[in-house]
Amino acid sequence: MGIINFFKNQLSQVIEWKDQSADLLVYKFRSDNDEIKNASKLIVAPGQGAIILYEGKVSDVIDTPGIYNLETDNHSFITTLTKLRTAFESEHKLKIYFYRTAESVNQNWGTSQAIKYVDPIYKFPVELGANGNFSFKISSATHLFQEIVGAKDFYTTAEAKQVIQNRFPQTMSTYLATSSISYQTIDSQLGTLSMGLKEQLNVELQNLGFELTDFKLNGTIFDADTKERINKIADITADALAAKEGGLNYVELEKLKALRDAARNEGGLAGAGLQLGVGMELGKTFNDQKVQIINNDPNTDPVVQLQKLKLLLNEDIITQAEFDEKKKGWLEKL
Known part of the structure; x- marks a missing residue:
C-alpha cells in the first residue's frame, strides 16, 4: 500500500x-x-x-x-x-x-458592554444595551488572509462574528453622540440608526476584509441609573403640565409643594425655612403665594381660580373642606 x-x-x-x-x-x-x-x-x-x-x-x-x-x-x-x-x-x-464568497446571514448580536453617550437635549449621561442581527461577507480575501487568518488551516464564521461584533459598541457610542438623537426618540428611529451605523461600521470593517451587507438594530434597554434620570425628567414634565393646567408655571408649583411640605412639618413654615437655609422669610414667601392663589379678587377669572384650587387640592396644600368652601364662592361668580 x-x-x-x-x-x-x-x-x-x-x-x-x-x-x-x-x-x-x-x-x-x-x-x-x-x-x-x-x-x-x-x-x-x-x-x-x-x-x-x-x-x-x-x-x-x-x-x-x-x-x-x-x-x-x-x-x-x-x-x-x-x-x-x-x-x-x-x-x-x-x-x-x-x-x-456567499453572505453569512442572520447573525444575532448583542452588546456585552454598555454604550455610553451624553443625551443631546437633556445633557445627562446615558448608558444602554442594544441588540439586533446582521449579515456579512468577505470583501477582501487577500487582506483577510494576510491580516487575520494567517497560517491557520481554517477560519470559522463564529470567529469572524466575534471580530465584527467587537467593533459595535464604540462605533455606536460615537454615532449616537453626534447624531442628536435623544433617549426619548431612539426607539422610533431604529431604522435610521441602523442605516447610519451600517455605513459607519463598514468604514472600519473594510480594514479587516469584511463588509456588512445588512445591519439591524432591533431594540435598546437603558441601565438602572439612566432609567432613574429618565423617571425624574418624566416627573418634572408631568408636574409642569399639571401646573400649566392650573394656570401656574413650574416654579410656582414647586413653591406650592414646598409650602405643602412645610405645613406638614412639625416646626411649620419657620421650621421648613430653617431646614432649607433661608430662615423665616421663606415661610412668609410661601404663605403669600398661597394667599395670592386662593384670593377672592372679583376681577380674577373664576375658571382659572377653580383650576388653581383643584391643583392645590391635588397637591394636598388645602383640605377638601377648604376646597369645597372656596369652590362654592367661585361657582357663584360664574
Whole structure:
C-alpha cells in the first residue's frame, strides 16, 4: 500500500471544497507536503473563492466559479524522485485556501458592554444595551488572509462574528453622540440608526476584509441609573403640565409643594425655612403665594381660580373642606 500511495501522490489532482459548511469562512485544502502537481484541476463552486499561495506568497485570488488548470514546478515523478536529499519533498510549496464568497446571514448580536453617550437635549449621561442581527461577507480575501487568518488551516464564521461584533459598541457610542438623537426618540428611529451605523461600521470593517451587507438594530434597554434620570425628567414634565393646567408655571408649583411640605412639618413654615437655609422669610414667601392663589379678587377669572384650587387640592396644600368652601364662592361668580 505504501508504494501505491507514493505513486498515487505523483499524479495530477482534482482540487475542490466538497461539503462546504456555513460554519467555515476559510478552509485549507489538504495535500501531502503541500505538493500539488502540475496540471492539476482546481474546481471553484458557486459561493466559493480560492487563494493560491505559492512558494510563500499569494500568487492569485480566484473569485469566479469554474474549473482552472494549475501550473507549478512540481512535475510528476521528476520533481519528487530527484529530491533524495530532502526526503523526496519539494521546496516548491503550493497551498490552496478556499473561502466563502456567499453572505453569512442572520447573525444575532448583542452588546456585552454598555454604550455610553451624553443625551443631546437633556445633557445627562446615558448608558444602554442594544441588540439586533446582521449579515456579512468577505470583501477582501487577500487582506483577510494576510491580516487575520494567517497560517491557520481554517477560519470559522463564529470567529469572524466575534471580530465584527467587537467593533459595535464604540462605533455606536460615537454615532449616537453626534447624531442628536435623544433617549426619548431612539426607539422610533431604529431604522435610521441602523442605516447610519451600517455605513459607519463598514468604514472600519473594510480594514479587516469584511463588509456588512445588512445591519439591524432591533431594540435598546437603558441601565438602572439612566432609567432613574429618565423617571425624574418624566416627573418634572408631568408636574409642569399639571401646573400649566392650573394656570401656574413650574416654579410656582414647586413653591406650592414646598409650602405643602412645610405645613406638614412639625416646626411649620419657620421650621421648613430653617431646614432649607433661608430662615423665616421663606415661610412668609410661601404663605403669600398661597394667599395670592386662593384670593377672592372679583376681577380674577373664576375658571382659572377653580383650576388653581383643584391643583392645590391635588397637591394636598388645602383640605377638601377648604376646597369645597372656596369652590362654592367661585361657582357663584360664574
